[in-house]
Amino acid sequence: MAEDATHSAADAAHGAADAAHSAGPGMPQLDFSTFPNQIFWLVVTLLAIWLILDKVALPRIAAVLAERQGTLTNDLAAAEDLKRQAAEAEKAYDKALADARAEAHRIADETRAEIQAGLAEATARADEQIAAKAAESEARIAEIQASAAQSVEEVARDVTAEIVAAVAPGKTVDANAINAAITARMRGQA
Secondary structure, eight states: OHHHHHHHHHHHHHHHHHHHHHHOSSOGGGOGGGHHHHHHHHHHHHHHHHHHIIIIIHHHHHHHHHHHHHHHHHHHHHHHHHHHHHHHHHHHHHHHHHHHHHHHHHHHHHHHHHHHHHHHHHHHHHHHHHHHHHHHHHHHHHHHHHHHHHHHHHHHHHHHHHHHHHHSTTSOOOHHHHHHHHHHHHTTOO
16 A cells, blocks of 8 residues: 555656646746747737738828818818808998998988978968968958948947937937947947
């Protein structure tokens, strides 16, 4: 059994040595014996990346940037052109607006002058009509006053004759004396 124990201890040591040998010295990236191989593949990879960038990616990026710059330049030129056109349109609008205002003022002045002339003419006609109607009214008033005065004289003669007849019954009333007294009184002589 001692031999078995020795044998098993030797197998265990051998198994541990195999396990340590198969695990290697540690991480392969840190193994100095593989550095030349790693450096070679690093250079190959960097060269491949550089070639892909130089031949494929960078030309595409440069084309996109150039196209974008061209678009920006064209857009800026178009914007300048539109700005110039807008300024010209604004000037034309301002001129048209000023012309329209001047025309509106001219039309308003002409219309005002026409209205004033029509108003003066209508006022003159109205004044003539009023003067004619006033003259006609004054003539009618004079007729009415004359008629009223005549009527008052007649009524005064009749009333005076009746009053005298009532005050002095049986006496004859002198119509000429009554007429003369009433005429004098009406004219303000009495």
